[in-house]
Amino acid sequence: MPSDPRPRGVNRRSLLTAMGGAVAATGLAGVTGGTAAAQSLPLGSLTTGGSGSSSSSLGSGGGADVLPASEREPLELLLLGTLAGPMVEKLRVGIASCLVVNGAAYIIDCGRSAVTQYAATGLAMADIRDIFITHLHSDHVADYYNFALIGGVIGNSVDDKLVAPVGVYGPGDAGGLRAPNFDYPGFPVVGADVNPTPGTVEMTDRLHEAYAYTSNIFLRDNGPSGGPPDPRTLFVVRDIAIPDVGASFENTAPDMEPFLVMQDENVRVTATLVPHGPVYPSFAFRFDTDYGSVTFSGDTRLSENLDRLAAGTDTLVHEAINVEGSGLPPAFVAHNLESHVEVQEVGKIAQKAGATRLVLSHLGDYTGVIDEAKWKAWAQDGYDGEVIVGRDLQRLVLATR
Numbered sequence: 001m002p003s004d005p006r007p008r009g010v011n012r013r014s015l016l017t018a019m020g021g022a023v024a025a026t027g028l029a030g031v032t033g034g035t036a037a038a039q040s041l042p043l044g045s046l047t048t049g050g051s052g053s054s055s056s057s058l059g060s061g062g063g064a065d066v067l068p069a070s071e072r073e074p075l076e077l078l079l080l081g082t083l084a085g086p087m088v089e090k091l092r093v094g095i096a097s098c099l100v101v102n103g104a105a106y107i108i109d110c111g112r113s114a115v116t117q118y119a120a121t122g123l124a125m126a127d128i129r130d131i132f133i134t135h136l137h138s139d140h141v142a143d144y145y146n147f148a149l150i151g152g153v154i155g156n157s158v159d160d161k162l163v164a165p166v167g168v169y170g171p172g173d174a175g176g177l178r179a180p181n182f183d184y185p186g187f188p189v190v191g192a193d194v195n196p197t198p199g200t201v202e203m204t205d206r207l208h209e210a211y212a213y214t215s216n217i218f219l220r221d222n223g224p225s226g227g228p229p230d231p232r233t234l235f236v237v238r239d240i241a242i243p244d245v246g247a248s249f250e251n252t253a254p255d256m257e258p259f260l261v262m263q264d265e266n267v268r269v270t271a272t273l274v275p276h277g278p279v280y281p282s283f284a285f286r287f288d289t290d291y292g293s294v295t296f297s298g299d300t301r302l303s304e305n306l307d308r309l310a311a312g313t314d315t316l317v318h319e320a321i322n323v324e325g326s327g328l329p330p331a332f333v334a335h336n337l338e339s340h341v342e343v344q345e346v347g348k349i350a351q352k353a354g355a356t357r358l359v360l361s362h363l364g365d366y367t368g369v370i371d372e373a374k375w376k377a378w379a380q381d382g383y384d385g386e387v388i389v390g391r392d393l394q395r396l397v398l399a400t401r
Helices: 012-019 114-120 200-210 212-222 304-310 330-336 343-353 372-380
Strands: 030-032 054-057 075-081 096-101 104-110 128-132 166-170 235-239 259-263 268-273 283-289 292-296 315-322 357-365 369-371 386-389 394-399
Touching: 075 114, 075 292, 075 357, 096 114, 096 283, 104 114, 166 200, 166 259, 200 212, 200 235, 268 304, 283 304, 292 304, 292 394, 304 343, 315 343, 315 372, 343 357, 343 372, 357 369, 357 372, 369 372, 372 386
Parallel strands: 030 369, 104 128, 128 166, 166 235, 292 315, 315 357, 357 386
Antiparallel strands: 054 394, 075 096, 075 394, 096 104, 259 268, 268 283, 283 292
């Protein structure tokens, strides 16, 4: 079992005091550089680099890139939200991505506002094929159940809603909780009387129960024929089975080979465990298609497992944080680097993978501002390919007809 690099004896209060407003600032109090201020305006297509991919921002104002599935290219990546962390910020929303392959939509993580952002792309709820969840931190699942609760129950103004069960693939039960990182006892255990570490299946079952009243009222108020469906029928949920490599909540990402999660006519999805602090399981996903491959790092620190999964990928979507210039104490920086990768290091990961394109998403800057020019330069260091600093509702065309 690998040694545990976590700093012990760190005082929680001193960390929180040192963080001050900086923790909230990971939600990006401002954005500078290039055209970043136009976060959700219909900008039209713009060239992002030498590889020939194109990028644009989507918006509800009817821009050219708000497109139905029938008008999309065979492989597109839509960055629904790019924010790191569970904070509520006005300039970015929670982490969520959508890979569109032959018109079928595959959702990767469901952070705050994922359902609204998805609707803003012009895709239909009926286009959603599967949902993949990297891990069960709140910023990755905050809007998950809304795909069924409000996206699947009653059709909108064009009568769009989920029409077939959506496959959901996510982490299983962690099996236990690691000891607190901080130097005092007495932490509460939420859910101790039921199960404090539910996986995706159990979490979904509990959400069905939590919203039982509204579901029952809608069903009875609208009738069994033509009314809203039972939300329990809208998801087919699977806890991802992990190969026997000795993984556990105490050994979260042992050395392993990528393994198959699912395969259909559009995608072959493989995964690996990645180290993300005490979180277990925490996955990275790779999608191989006839038009190229896209790998999502999930939340991770530097990881040889991710290196193996991403080897030869065309597009690497990687999380990143910046602590440079933040003035935070070394103990806090070390604590964060147990879970995340500095933007200054991400380019080296993409270079090692041989990725044509590096897309930065799940962005956190502890100075309070994402300077796109700086972030791009930092990520470009040691990397020969194209760097894209992700924006909410950004469309990336990865292959054309």
